[in-house]
Amino acid sequence: MSYLPQELIRKKRDGKALEPDEIKFLVRGLADKSVKAEQISAFAMAVFFNDMSMAERVALTEAMRDSGDVLDWSDLPGPALDKHSSGGVGDNVSLMLAPLIAACGGFVPMISGRGLGHTGGTLDKFDAIPGYQTSPDNALFHKTVLEVGCAIIGQTQNLAPADKTIYGIRDVTGTVESEALITASILSKKLAAGLSALVLDVKCGNGAFMASEEEALGLANSLGSVANGAGMPTLALVTDMNQPLANAAGNAVEVQNAVDFLTRARAMPRMEEVVLSLCADMLVLGNLYSGLDAARTALQTVWESGKAAEQFDRMVAALGGPTDFIDNASRHLPVAPVIMDVFAAHEGIINEIQTRNVGLAVIGLGGGRTTPEDELDYSVGFSDLASIGDTADNETPIGRVHAATQDRADAAAAELQACYATGESATRKPVILHRLAPDDFAKTTEPS
CATH class of the missing domain: 3.90.1170.30 (Pyrimidine nucleoside phosphorylase-like, C-terminal domain)
Known part of the structure; x- marks a missing residue:
């Protein structure tokens, strides 16, 4: 069905809800040039001021997902699982989480980003490892996930390309800080990654983009509601970012910190609580374990035995890095x-x-x-x-x-x-502030 873009912009400008087909028309128009950049700018501004319902957010997310490739992991002998963090300082959780999940039978095809503002980027950390390919072709990415169990890379060129275009427009039109548009931007890429389930780590505090618990809960609810509404089982933790999570902030230093965690070279209580909690929820959400206690026991076993560290080593080698990285990280970094x-x-x-x-x-x-x-x-x-x-x-x-x-x-x-x-004294805040299970999120719409 064809629409006039200006009429859809007017409709959203006047605070009315758009139908899924109308939203899909606008996103498709980016590719075939039937919708101009200035019209998407006006649409983004209308959304910024008038917001979107959860059903609209699902439709926008799915349309952006379908603007490019959707990865297929049907040949994996287990679930494709991933996590997303809203960003913070010393947040190197992905480096430990992926090999822990792989060691427990899950598969983690993690597509990450670079640093944004004051927050560090997972890809930048891996760029500190000599030879590691953060932009492999799809064949190597798929092979590594299948054979090793995990691979952490950057966004491929044709994964949710509409997101890149719309984000560029938002960046120069003052419409970045829209919860609806942030939600669609994050989840369109995760849905395009073909995941079986997702966990969210929404940071809260003076080192996070969401400073208050209210803001963090709002974003967590939006992300979780839309992800589940789009058919991807999703759970969220809201975690404290009023201090660096790792005891390091940088790139090579955070990689070394992750190696120290995986090899149990030093105790990191706050990091341990976040990493193992996210992992346990991932394993249960992916139906690999029936309960959190069993998942925690399995994680503890692969961590203490060194199997998780071995998984990290194998991933680094498979993607072009040193074959002895875990044992000689300080020499390679x-x-x-x-x-x-x-x-x-x-x-x-x-x-x-x-x-x-x-x-x-x-x-x-x-x-x-x-x-x-x-x-x-x-x-x-x-x-x-x-x-x-x-x-x-x-x-x-x-x-x-x-x-x-x-x-x-x-x-x-x-x-x-x-x-x-x-x-003279200090108050230690819990590192995990809230946990939102799939049933806790607002009901949106049936998956399309």
């Missing part, structure tokens, strides 16, 4: 010329961390981007970051800076000091 301890400006108990500013300090070191074209220094960042509740004194550093020059190290050290506040 780039090392910054200047590494020095940073001490708190005042002694006491750490009671607040300005997490977003920690991420911005990594950008200042050269480990993040201010424009999409920026080249990264993968060696820089912070390691050994202290957490809320830890003691800071003149013998116990709050972190270690990795920098290209002494001047940059000194500047970053001062920035990190300014991020940490101390006092």
